[in-house]
Amino acid sequence: MAIGLFWATTCLCVLLFVLALDIMGVFSRKNHFEVDGRTVVITGGSQGMGRGLAKLLAQKGASIVIVARNKQKLEDALKYISSAAKNPQTQRFHSISADVTKPEESERIITEVTAWNNGNPPDIVWANAGSAHPTLFLDTPPETLRSQMDINYFAAAYLAQAALKTWIKPSPSAANANPKLAKPRHFIMTSSVVSFVGVAGYGPYAGPKSAMRSLADTLHSEVNLYNGARRKDHINGPPADIKIHCVMPGTITSPGYEEEEKLKHPVTKILEKDDPSQTEDEVAKAAVNGLEKGGFIITTQLLGHAMRASALGGSQRNNWFVDTVFSWVVAVAWLFIGPDLDGKVFAYGKNHGLAASK
Template sequence: MGWFGRNHMPVEGRTILLTGGSEGTGLSAARIFSSRGANIIIVSRNPAKLEEAVKSIKAAAKSPEMQRFHTIVADVAEPNYAEGVVNNATAWNDGYPPEIVWCLAGLSTPMLWTDDGALQASRYNMDVNYFGTAEMSRAIMRAWLLPGQEKKQPSTRGSRPAAKHIVFTGTVLSVFSMAGHGTYAPSKFALRALADALAMEVRLYPDVPIEVHFILPNSITTAGYERENETKPEITLQLEGAETPQDPDTVARLSIAGVEKGRYFVTTSFIGDLMRWGAMGNSPRNNWFVDTLMGCILPFIMAFVTWDMNSQVSRWGNKRISEESRK
């Protein structure tokens, strides 16, 4: 962690649960954790993908003879799924709840708000992206906070229990939305609000230290990104410009590095930093001086960015009206 920092999330010998761990960033993160000596539980609704994923996670293990691996089939969009997953994971883990939970399962279905099916898509995005993570965060916190649970935890530093970690996966669209993402961004805005609330609420439990983190990646080159582009409106592609999606391994590596530094907001690119500086609100700061300074500067930058984006939308709308009138 460098000369002046410490690792806020050591993983060797600890148990980590990842939803959406059978592919994409979840699978990449699971491999990294495995290579550092963690026990891994991955959750997905596809049994075949789980079995293939766990093979590659085992292959990356630091100590194959000591580490353990487990898969759980579950659909995060199903109401009340999380308690069963946590109970399953706890039973497998010798009665201890996983000490680190990273919620990565998600999807995006970009559409214009007036398109047929937009409201249905929005509801499903909310079920997967918001409620899927919200249920898991509640279930694991309740498991951690059971009376006497902190005294039974095997991972401690001295007399103080090692911190538990809940990692939320947002997006730069958690703090900055645009045309075409009305079906998707609200689910991530809501997730950011929940994470902000929990980052404050965990202070109620000083005997069970819990750290909350919120990841703000850009687009990621996964199968989900390919599906996303199938419904993405032309204007949304235009507004996103020449953004270069990041690969899952890079996002996983940068995200883990940010969590290890103890950051609340974890970005994987400079554009992510720009977005969070422009929408800090009462969220915890990574660096009070830098974040406050940039929070003062960003409104001036965003005034021009927003003007340009609104102008693009207006021109695109007028162009579409003109084309439809000629049909």
């Protein structure tokens, strides 16, 4: 027994050490997400994670287009973001007021950005718009369930269609270009760690975010069709490879989070009481770091890494060794974590009764 415990502890320590090295990028020196001189569109870019992403990518040399509904917030955010530009003389900044829950608005965004970008479509499109309505499922009105699906799933799906349809069109300059030198285009979606683990009180939000993760899995497979077609005929095919990514943050301290706290049922607060949180700059840095390492499903802190490893299923692995071994460890941990979470919800109902759900 003692020898087995020793080797189990040793293996766990080695795993955590390798995981730490992987998170720091030791195993992947190549930058898979170059943004210097490229054009990036970010929805939900006027505050929170979107604003943090826009600022960080501006610091790395990208030209930025942010999208949101509120024009005043867009103007304020654009000043904040442009002040962080790496090359102020060459970088450009633009904002678009749009309701991304409408499919025609996504088409307008891509068309407007292409015209603003001298006839070139954006290189990177980040579907980051979203909002959480964390209430008990039975207490949530049907119209809220629909609106949560609209902003947290359909907004990304509509934008993906608009961007991908534009990206697969042949480029007039492709005939004279070397297809091997074309930098890939990236479509990124911001989902959530609640798509990995069911938590009481997140029913309206978790379903759409889980659908988004499934969409990312599907699109990751589907774009291989277009990427393969480039190899056959780069003149009449897409001018660059297309890559799909899905970022899964946890708790982000932001104005939106403060509003969510007002809605949450007490049992939800109990379940996530000890969860780590990140600022908009911290989550942006972690997300972009994962992209630069070539990740597909990207989590932004250790708890998220563990949740991802426990729920990968058929999703692409970011690192086959770390993800496989980490999933083994987390599978054992869930023998204790799962019953603990369930027990807390059960105990709350037992102590407070059905009235506590209202």
